[in-house]
Amino acid sequence: MTSFVFVTGNANKLKEVQAILAAGNGDITVTSQSVDVPEIQGTTQEVAIAKVKVAAEKLGSPCVTEDTALCFEALGGLPGPYIKDFLGNLGHEGLNNMLKGFNSTKATALCTFAYSPGPGQEPILFEGSTEGNIVPARGPNAFGWDPIFQPVELGGNRTYAEMAGEEKNKISHRYRALEKLRAYLSEKAQKEKKDN
Incomplete structure (x- = not known):
């Protein structure tokens, strides 16, 4: 059995992570804890590494942090890792307005899980992405920018917010990032079992 602390104060994120992991083989348990970590400027990867290193030091245990980016093709990848601030200041309509005058509404949803085996150890990154388009908000406004992101998969005609949780979790x-983390941790647990 492998376990880690998921560093988040967001109950929706925790619920989604637990649901995705439960669909696997069930050998990973996740608890959560909110830890105050610095939000540095940089790429998604740089932000993820800095956060998980601080969190591991503060917790003194294996932990995982998550960083989500929403990258608009027309804006050269922005708002990227700063989507939370952009959304908070502009709202869904403001994010759509940023694309007025551009020929592309294409966007990539990017998730980076950073895993630290513990304090002082080098983090490992696991990334997943989904391609889609930015559209006027549709569906429940329960989870960040889900109402304006319409993935091209599953027909490409519904936003994340319009999908059932199980359906969204498959694409x-x-x-995609969590599946890579799950595979890594399962392999690590099997290797440790074999070595003992």
Whole structure:
């Protein structure tokens, strides 16, 4: 059995992560804890590494942090890892307005899970992405920018917010990154079992 602390204060993120992991073989348990970590400027990868290193030091245990980016093709990848601030300041309509005058509404949803085996150890990154388009908000406004992101998969005619949780979890950027983390941790647990 492998376990780690998922560093988040977001109950929706925790619920989604637990649901995705439960669909696997069930050998990974996740608890969560909110830890104050610095939000540095940089690429998604740089932000993820800095956060998980600080979290591992503060917790003194294996932990995982998650960083989500929404990268608009027309804006050269922005808002990227700063989507939370952009969404908070502009709202869904403001994010759509940023693309007025551009020929592309294409966007990539990117999730980066950073895993630290513990304090002082080098983090490992697991990334997943989903391609889609930015559209006027549709569906429940329960989870960040889900109402304006319409993935091209599954017919490409519904936003994340319009999908049932199980359906979204099969194609989401979070699922794809988490599946890589799950595979890594399962392999690590099997190797440790064999070595003992």
